[in-house]
Amino acid sequence: MTHPAQPKASHFINGEYVEDTAGTPIPVIYAATGEQIATVYAATPAIVEQALSTAKAAQKEWAKMTGTERGRVLRRAADIMRERNHDLSVLETYDTGKPLQETLVADATSGADALEYFGGLAASLTGEHIPLGEDWVYTKREALGLCVGIGAWNYPTQIACWKGAPALACGNSMVFKPSETTPLCALKVAEILIEAGAPAGVFNVVQGMGEVGGALVTDPRVDKVSLTGSVPTGKKVYAAAAEGMKHVTMELGGKSPLIIFDDADIDNAVGGAINGNFYSSGQVCSNGTRVFVQKGIKEKFLARLAERTGNAILGDPMDEATSFGPMVTENQMNIVLGYIEKGKEEGARLICGGARANMDGYYIQPTVFADVTDEMTIAREEIFGPVMSVLDFDTEEEVVARANDTEFGLSAGVFTKNFTRAHRVIGNLEAGSCFINSYNDAPVEAPFGGVKASGVGRENSKEAIKHFSQVKSVYVRMGDVEAAF
Numbered sequence: 503m504t505h506p507a508q509p510k511a512s513h514f515i516n517g518e519y520v521e522d523t524a525g526t527p528i529p530v531i532y533a534a535t536g537e538q539i540a541t542v543y544a545a546t547p548a549i550v551e552q553a554l555s556t557a558k559a560a561q562k563e564w565a566k567m568t569g570t571e572r573g574r575v576l577r578r579a580a581d582i583m584r585e586r587n588h589d590l591s592v593l594e595t596y597d598t599g600k601p602l603q604e605t606l607v608a609d610a611t612s613g614a615d616a617l618e619y620f621g622g623l624a625a626s627l628t629g630e631h632i633p634l635g636e637d638w639v640y641t642k643r644e645a646l647g648l649c650v651g652i653g654a655w656n657y658p659t660q661i662a663c664w665k666g667a668p669a670l671a672c673g674n675s676m677v678f679k680p681s682e683t684t685p686l687c688a689l690k691v692a693e694i695l696i697e698a699g700a701p702a703g704v705f706n707v708v709q710g711m712g713e714v715g716g717a718l719v720t721d722p723r724v725d726k727v728s729l730t731g732s733v734p735t736g737k738k739v740y741a742a743a744a745e746g747m748k749h750v751t752m753e754l755g756g757k758s759p760l761i762i763f764d765d766a767d768i769d770n771a772v773g774g775a776i777n778g779n780f781y782s783s784g785q786v787c788s789n790g791t792r793v794f795v796q797k798g799i800k801e802k803f804l805a806r807l808a809e810r811t812g813n814a815i816l817g818d819p820m821d822e823a824t825s826f827g828p829m830v831t832e833n834q835m836n837i838v839l840g841y842i843e844k845g846k847e848e849g850a851r852l853i854c855g856g857a858r859a860n861m862d863g864y865y866i867q868p869t870v871f872a873d874v875t876d877e878m879t880i881a882r883e884e885i886f887g888p889v890m891s892v893l894d895f896d897t898e899e900e901v902v903a904r905a906n907d908t909e910f911g912l913s914a915g916v917f918t919k920n921f922t923r924a925h926r927v928i929g930n931l932e933a934g935s936c937f938i939n940s941y942n943d944a945p946v947e948a949p950f951g952g953v954k955a956s957g958v959g960r961e962n963s964k965e966a967i968k969h970f971s972q973v974k975s976v977y978v979r980m981g982d983v984e985a986a987f
């Protein structure tokens with residue numbers, strides 16, 4: 503019997519499901535059991551062509567609609583996503599392995615927030631009038647054209663919506679390629695947009711590995727590329743986009759610092775560290791994986807952290823009591839286990855976890871290392887799994903310098919009751935998305951994105967509009983034209 507997660511076909515182009523079994527088969531594996539639940543086929547060159555030509559043709563008419571009309575479509579799509587939240591969350595759990603306890607509140611709901619927010623903004627995207635005596639200049643905020651979205655595997659619904667919603671609000675069309683690991687959810691986003699009234703061809707989904715992404719990025723019809731992925735992929739995609747002078751948004755990896763001063767509320771700080779390391783089994787780009795704890799509270803912090811981490815419920819992700827799921831793939835599990843071994847070898851002190859969980863599926867125990875030093879591999883490289891490194895510090899000046907000593911700059915957090923210090927420290931940290939006495943909140947109203955190697959551009963908020971539109975400036979002369987000859 504066909505598994506309920508199996509989509510009708512692999513791709514969604516021009517308002518309908520499209521199949522081409524000549525492409526490489528991509529098995530979809532449910533991470534909680536290792537069982538194959540669906541198959542999709544990578545896009546062949548013919549599918550890529552169909553998606554790009556359709557999206558190119560659909561864009562002009564979509565951009566001619568009023569912002570109010572475009573916004574209405576997005577807001578209807580948001581309503582449909584909310585109505586179907588349960589089914590979409592189950593699918594997200596099949597796609598990623600993340601527990602339903604999370605997917606019910608963080609995926610389709612976050613996607614719906616983006617559709618609603620950018621739907622609301624669509625009608626207000628205007629230019630300015632600049633008076634110059636009798637003459638004037640007016641500006642128009644115009645669409646970029648055909649945009650490509652490429653997603654990572656940790657938030658397949660959210661990433662499709664965080665890219666698709668602002669792109670469509672501005673009058674662009676999009677071809678979206680999900681990660682080959684999690685190909686299912688973006689298809690549902692495309693289906694819902696059509697049901698909400700989006701013209702066929704405005705939002706298309708094609709499956710495939712890096713080559714399909716590469717074919718999309720290098721096509722001369724494409725005006726913008728928005729990637730969520732790792733820094734090495736980001737460098738390749740950015741370079742390929744530069745060749746065609748295309749706009750880019752790069753949402754890449756991180757190794758973010760979470761700084762806990764000794765006047766912090768310990769339970770809140772432990773909660774922040776748990777949210778910033780163990781949500782989605784640690785597969786979150788903005789995670790605060792370098793937890794700097796001021797020496798005075800170190801042992802108390804570690805004791806409370808170990809106690810609360812012991813309360814994590816590993817189990818069937820479809821059981822809403824489960825609070826900690828498997829890694830997305832066997833490969834990712836092995837990468838993370840490799841880092842855990844490195845942590846042990848390099849002399850970090852294991853506080854809890856430290857091994858694969860004794861159950862089916864790709865589960866790793868939530869792991870905390872203490873006495874981690876700046877040069878250890880686990881403190882320098884993005885692990886993308888449930889491995890928290892706790893480092894000690896003495897002074898504010900020292901911790902800020904150490905926190906910034908990394909190529910990454912996605913996020914940063916600080917826990918303290920001294921607000922002057924909190925703002926001063928955040929002001930000195932090189933990061934794009936920061937938190938005071940909290941960690942990893944990502945409301946659509948707030949800009950999200952990194953500095954340094956963690957990325958270029960911002961998603962969400964009004965900032966995203968700037969990255970999916972461009973300004974045309976028009977000089978209007980009221981009198982005669984003077985010329986030298």
Ligand code: NDP
Nearest residue numbers: 653654655681682711712715716731732735753754755787
């Ligand atoms: P990858 O960088 O491996 O892949 C990202 C996407 O790019 C995938 O769809 C991938 O396809 C595609 N891709 C790979 N090579 C190319 C290429 N040459 N041209 C075009 N597309 C290509 O990232 P992961 O999927 O492993 O995701 C984990 C990473 O994503 C982590 O580093 C994480 O920090 C980052 N991330 C960043 C976020 C942010 O907002 N800043 C949010 C979430 C994750 P395929 O995988 O199918 O081969």
